[in-house]
Amino acid sequence: MEIIVASTVGVLTAGGVYLLLRLRTFAVILGLALLSYAVNVFLFASGRLAIDMSPILNKYGDGVYTDPLPQALVLTAIVISFGMTAVLVMIGLGAYLEAGSDEINIDPNAEDDATEPQA
Amino acid sequence: MMHWIILPVVLPAMFAPLIGFVMRWDITLARAASVTATVLLLAVSIGLAVMAVDGDTHIYRLGNWPAPFGIVLVLDRLSALMVLLTAALALVVLVHAIATGWDNRGRHFHALFQFQLMGICGAFLTGDIFNLFVFFEILLIASYGLMIHSGGKDRMRAGLQYVVMNLAGSTLFLFALGTLYASTGTLNIADLAVRIPQIPAEEASLVRVAAILLMIVFAVKAALFPVQFWLPATYANAPAPVAALFAIMTKVGAYAILRVHTVVFGPDVPGTEGLANSWLFIASIVTIAIGAIGVLGAKRLMTQIGFSAVGSMGTLLVAISAFTPTATTAALYYMVHSTFAAACLFLIADLVVTRRGTDVLRPIAPTVQNGLFAALFFGSAIAMAGMPPLSGFLGKLLVMDALREPGAMGWAWGAILIGSLVTILGFARAGSTLFWKSTAMPVDDAEDEAVPPPNAATALEVAPTMIALAMLAALAVFAGPATTYLQNTSAQLFDRAGYIAAVLEPNEES
Numbered sequence: 001m002e003i004i005v006a007s008t009v010g011v012l013t014a015g016g017v018y019l020l021l022r023l024r025t026f027a028v029i030l031g032l033a034l035l036s037y038a039v040n041v042f043l044f045a046s047g048r049l050a051i052d053m054s055p056i057l058n059k060y061g062d063g064v065y066t067d068p069l070p071q072a073l074v075l076t077a078i079v080i081s082f083g084m085t086a087v088l089v090m091i092g093l094g095a096y097l098e099a100g101s102d103e104i105n106i107d108p109n110a111e112d113d114a115t116e117p118q119a
Numbered sequence: 120m121m122h123w124i125i126l127p128v129v130l131p132a133m134f135a136p137l138i139g140f141v142m143r144w145d146i147t148l149a150r151a152a153s154v155t156a157t158v159l160l161l162a163v164s165i166g167l168a169v170m171a172v173d174g175d176t177h178i179y180r181l182g183n184w185p186a187p188f189g190i191v192l193v194l195d196r197l198s199a200l201m202v203l204l205t206a207a208l209a210l211v212v213l214v215h216a217i218a219t220g221w222d223n224r225g226r227h228f229h230a231l232f233q234f235q236l237m238g239i240c241g242a243f244l245t246g247d248i249f250n251l252f253v254f255f256e257i258l259l260i261a262s263y264g265l266m267i268h269s270g271g272k273d274r275m276r277a278g279l280q281y282v283v284m285n286l287a288g289s290t291l292f293l294f295a296l297g298t299l300y301a302s303t304g305t306l307n308i309a310d311l312a313v314r315i316p317q318i319p320a321e322e323a324s325l326v327r328v329a330a331i332l333l334m335i336v337f338a339v340k341a342a343l344f345p346v347q348f349w350l351p352a353t354y355a356n357a358p359a360p361v362a363a364l365f366a367i368m369t370k371v372g373a374y375a376i377l378r379v380h381t382v383v384f385g386p387d388v389p390g391t392e393g394l395a396n397s398w399l400f401i402a403s404i405v406t407i408a409i410g411a412i413g414v415l416g417a418k419r420l421m422t423q424i425g426f427s428a429v430g431s432m433g434t435l436l437v438a439i440s441a442f443t444p445t446a447t448t449a450a451l452y453y454m455v456h457s458t459f460a461a462a463c464l465f466l467i468a469d470l471v472v473t474r475r476g477t478d479v480l481r482p483i484a485p486t487v488q489n490g491l492f493a494a495l496f497f498g499s500a501i502a503m504a505g506m507p508p509l510s511g512f513l514g515k516l517l518v519m520d521a522l523r524e525p526g527a528m529g530w531a532w533g534a535i536l537i538g539s540l541v542t543i544l545g546f547a548r549a550g551s552t553l554f555w556k557s558t559a560m561p562v563d564d565a566e567d568e569a570v571p572p573p574n575a576a577t578a579l580e581v582a583p584t585m586i587a588l589a590m591l592a593a594l595a596v597f598a599g600p601a602t603t604y605l606q607n608t609s610a611q612l613f614d615r616a617g618y619i620a621a622v623l624e625p626n627e628e629s
Binding site: 016020025028032035036038039042043045046047048067069070073076077080081083084087088091092094095098099103104105 | 249253256260263267270271272275276278279280282283286287289290293294296297298300301304
């Protein structure tokens with residue numbers, strides 16, 4: 001199971017980083033989504049991998065249990081990354097409609113009016 | 120238990136939705152509420168700073184859960200100082216935004232502004248590293264909205280770049296937290312500070328990975344080389360008051376490095392010894408160089424100020440990278456100074472740019488109040504460049520004085536001194552182009568008859584810039600008491616045992 005989880009995280013991260021480096025809005029949104037999936041699985045694994053164990057102590061405290069904290073962390077991370085993706089889609093759409101281009105890379109100094117002939 | 124400690128988080132959190140939902144159609148009401156909230160925040164933060172002067176580490180346990188299990192807020196001198204700095208800066212920026220009408224050029228400025236303050240104050244106060252992540256996200260999501268406030272092509276594109284950069288940073292933050300949790304089983308800063316020194320150096324590779332990942336994340340926020348490239352484009356295209364508020368956002372990154380890499384991965388922890396300072400030192404020297412060259416080469420005023428902010432972060436982090444109490448005192452002094460210096464430059468640049476119509480650095484016939492703007496720009500620029508008599512000079516002097524270690528001294532002194540010289544040249548060029556050469560240009564009033572001349576700045580518009588400049592002067596005049604206070608602050612920061620004992624002590628009141 002370890003090899004499956006580890007390679008899932010690896011493949012998702014690699015795909016996410018590749019898409020992120022495309023520097024086009026849609027690819028970057030997908031890339032960040034993949035990265036957030038990767039990090040969610042990774043956070044799960046940080047509490048050790050376990051099967052058939054309850055995430056809480058039972059009432060006698062004698063059963064084996066798995067760490068509940070990473071699950072709470074993953075829940076928080078999912079909520080935040082979901083909200084952030086929604087914000088990113090809206091801003092990406094706004095930027096595309098304003099600029100007519102979905103490129104993300106901009107040069108801070110190369111402004112249109114810097115090359116304009118002097119008045 | 121004292122409930123005052125959570126007030127800097129709760130107060131903006133209550134006002135923000137109120138402004139966003141109830142007062143969304145009434146800008147006057149929203150302005151009044153926003154100013155009220157910020158004034159209250161300033162009052163509370165002054166109260167907290169007074170409370171923290173006694174040198175105790177005050178703890179607020181949320182839900183009264185004992186420390187490693189529940190989330191704690193920690194108020195010590197450092198966090199009180201940072202919250203006070205945030206509140207003071209926020210009030211100055213808010214008055215400027217209202218006076219110049221920036222807040223009315225788009226929707227929800229005040230609600231986002233309050234959410235931003237909530238995130239920043241929370242990040243300074245929290246004693247839990249996952250909670251730090253959550254507050255980072257709050258301040259970031261508010262900053263995305265503020266960044267693209269009032270829209271426009273360039274601003275939207277720069278905003279998108281900023282959002283993508285920070286989302287990638289957040290993902291990295293989560294990877295770092297996962298690694299840290301897997302190797303220690305806790306995310307409470309004090310508890311981490313207990314457990315990480317117990318890990319022998321040869322088994323600490325995962326911890327080292329987490330330490331460096333966290334440093335990269337904080338470096339993204341602090342605009343440190345090699346992840347500084349987002350800052351000039353963001354600051355140059357953000358609305359100017361927002362860029363002035365963002366002066367504190369880079370300090371959040373610096374604060375997080377200071378807190379986490381001092382308390383958790385401290386200088387004498389076997390597993391991570393020498394890791395943070397060696398990398399941080401090189402990166403901040405390069406950052407100073409990039410900032411200085413950028414100031415010299417910038418073609419636009421806002422970009423130039425953005426690069427000067429990068430350079431000042433380099434100076435700040437070179438002092439932090441020593442991880443000694445003396446250097447940290449210097450770093451804290453320079454942090455307070457550079458926050459107000461950057462904000463001051465952005466505010467005066469806003470007044471100039473709105474009247475010129477463009478921030479491209481080329482002579483245009485002078486508009487109104489050329490002398491007043493020139494004087495204010497001159498004052499802010501000498502503060503930022505580190506010339507006497509303002510606090511930038513003392514700040515850089517303190518930083519250099521603290522970095523006397525052979526090996527580090529040559530690089531640090533060289534970078535700071537040459538960087539300052541180049542920054543002065545850059546600002547002198549910009550100032551003379553904007554305010555001096557322009558006076559020699561003929562005012563062709565025949566053509567511009569149809570265009571009414573821009574309004575002269577009212578007293579309320581100029582006041583925030585002047586107050587920020589006065590703060591810098593006050594910081595220079597009262598440098599003695601300020602450094603004494605900051606010496607105690609950094610002594611408390613380096614007292615790891617005191618921090619751990621205060622946070623993890625059994626909860627006697629419950």
